[in-house]
Amino acid sequence: MHEELSDPVRVLDVASGIVARGGFERLTLKSLGIAAGVSQRSLIRQFGTIQEALVLMLNREFTGIYVSVVEHIDRDPRGGLLSRIYYYTLSATYERPLARMLYTVDRDAMNSIMRSANSFGYLPGVGIRADFIESMQVAGMARRDIDASTISR
Secondary structure, three states, rough: OEEOOOHHHHHHHHHHHHHHOOHHOOOOOOHHHHHHOOOOHHHHHOOOHHHHHHHHHHHHHHHOOOOHHHHHHHHHOOOOOOHHHHHHHHHHHHHOOHHOOOHHHOOHHHHHHHHHHHOOOOOOOOOOHHHHHHHHHHHOOOOOOHHHHHOHH
16 A cells, blocks of 8 residues: 555545445445555545535536536537537436436435535536527527526626
């Protein structure tokens, strides 16, 4: 085991795999340390608590879904249609093993993670882009009297 800090992306990948295969209850500092080949002390220095690692993992997962949806909508000439947005959202969720598990197998996991004592500071790292709102207005899917730049902050 290494005492230095490990690659946080790799550790979150390992954590995601543990949760996707067995549910979030299986993710502990001990199980993550063993699977990632990192000491528990190093994990604590890097992430603080397992709950904080879970929140980072969820934030990364939601960001990945959001990026995928936006990329597909941007490439699709009909991407602004509600049916296409819905399709791309479902596809992005299904294509990610952790998200698929959280939405289909263990729906209570997300609530439990978000309600844990250390996750009240959770702020999603994504928002709605102003150009997306403006495109929705042009397509007639959002009210035209909404200021896109105010909503996208």
